[in-house]
Amino acid sequence: MAGKGRKRRFGRIRKLPSGRFQARYLGPDGVDRPAPITFATTREADDWLAERQTELRRGDWVDPDAGAVNFKEYAIRWVKERRLSATTDELYRRNLRLHILPTFGELDLDEITAPLVRAWRSERLDTTGADTTIAKCYRLLKAILETAVDDELIRRNPCRIRGAGKESADERPTATVQQVDALADAMGPRWRLMVYLAAYGPARPEEQAAMRRPDVDLENVGVWIRNAEPELTTGRRAPGDTKSAAGRRYLVLPGFLERDLKRHLAWYAEKKPDGLLFVGEKGAPFRRSSFGRKWRKARAMVGLPDNFRFYDLRHTGHTLSTQSGATLKDTMVRAGQSSEKAALIYQHSNQERQREVAEGIDARVRSERQKSESRPDDQASGTERARDA
Template sequence: MSLPLLEAPLQARPLQGSTALVTGGATGIGAEIGRALAAAGATVAVNHLGQDHDAHALLAAFERDGSPGIAANADLTDPGAVQTMVDLVRAEIGPIDILVNNADSYPRVPWRLHVLPGFGDLDLDEITPPTVRTWRAERLAATVATTVAKSYRLLKAIMETATDDELIRRNPCRIRGAGSEQAKERSTATVAQVDALAEAMGPRWRLMVYFCAYGPVRPEEQAALRRTSVTLAPLAVRITEAAPELNTGRRVEGDTKSAAGVRTVHLPAFLSMEVKRHLDWFAEKEPDGLLFVGEKGAPFRRTSFGRKWAKARAKVGLSKGFRFYDLRHTGHTLSTQSGATLKDTMVRAGQSSEKAAMIYQHSDDERQQEVAGGIDARVRAARVKGAVKRQAKGA
């Protein structure tokens, strides 16, 4: 399926640097809209409800074409879930510039596709607990659990109203937990997997892996880093710009995704030698030279790096759905385990949220060094533990 009427104006007006959110974007028309937006240069957030496989397959297609994106699993009928989704999109890829409201509205989908076919021919007093249990079991066999949970909640609400109006004596929807749903956890690489990925990427690109995992620093921010961005005492990088790559291959240096993106990222001490070696061996030699350049001296290219990343990911045994961007979750996890507050983590990652900014306390430079120290201790401990295990196996 193609959208010729949509593609033409998008190609005439590239959307590089824009963030788009497409609701109901994992399949069908929503997926085609997402493809068109990504082809025009936008970073696309794909909203879905329990369609993880379809969403990540679509994101993999975006990535192959050089356009990053994220999946946002959220029930649009739940205001809290919608706010969480919006906060996630803002934090991960920046403020939303384009919203495509493609999702079918509630309660039409669960009512039309699930509740009405199961109970439309029955009187209210004919809907019994065994009938509900049978219907739910059939729905679970036919569709995803999140959709079934939403349909069950709708049915329960209808029957509760019937009970209140004394049309039936008791609500037949009595299955404990049937209306609840849980999103899958985000994949988080272990310390050993991060080390293996860095090794597989090779000497020139291994520091990018560590910066993304333990900064965390976005790839487009790393593309703009220069020698002058780095300090060795304290070990840190100063991020002031980003250099995304257009679909045409042209590199565009400019502002970070949001004002919060301008920050100093203090790095764990174990990266000290990695940074020094990279400066000596691979960075441009000019005082203000780029930190990451290719084998022939050209600036970092997202497309060629993406091919190297795909090979490294396969070699380490991570799924195709695991993106370079997902390394940031390792840094988030270690920061939290090291005692970082939400605000500390937001500052490190360059994330912005108006709501969180009003609620959470300040995180200053000294505090960021403490968080980096905590990450350093945890990574070193994990490496020692891994080495002991390998020795024990070899004994």
């Protein structure tokens, strides 16, 4: 009879007054679960029940109501639970706000499909033209949804675009020794040591922001990097650990920087025993905004392209290290970079080896400066003329 349940070995099928068929089964959680749709024939309903039975036998069954969790709420909780560094937390929240939540924020987890992810990525690439940023956003979305799979809220991650999370950034420019000297000149005496530590350390700007007087080793001509103080887009400084465990390191510096270290400590570092190494004219920690204005003017004076960042000075140090005979591991130690694969392949680079690399950089910089100083006086830079005075 129509409307009367029909007993089966697994699940039940009944005919509705509309003539269509409804399928139901008892889930492992003891809840009676109807199919989300009705079927035109008993065979279609039976096939659907067979799929659910197979899932149960294989242990692949997922609560169909589990994915009814709002993506925005889940994503924000995901970021909070990661206990990220201040800069990474800020980056993730910004990418969510600008690029991910406008599309997925109102959806439940189980409503995000592979076609929707593909359409979102295509639209973002076309609209922004920022391939690197969208690659970061895709990786973030994929990581959040992968956790949802682990939490058994969805059965499969809908982020399945091969290579979508890979970044192919353009090769960064490298400043010459002469350009580094010119930049140090243009930045002025208060900031010249920052330029040299970035180029010949190489130390990240957020690492230099955290340096204090006790971190300077005049006897051995080096500096300790123990912490980092990045400045967030809100202007708040976020003291904390270095970018990775490898970031905590001792930098053996080229010998020619001994004089700059002594002068900076005497003239510009904060005067108290534990004072900051770099402070502004009024004695406050340097700000990215005011420092950035000086940097852009200096970059223009030297003739470097607008896309040359202060961070790019590190490439000069990498290049000189390699030219001085440093191995990949040597360069990684100086730069404070970590890689498990590299650590397994390349030998350990100890402090004595780092001293050899620093001496190699010192020799190359002195050689390049001598070449410049051999030019006619009218072609010499301000640094060269000042050095001769």
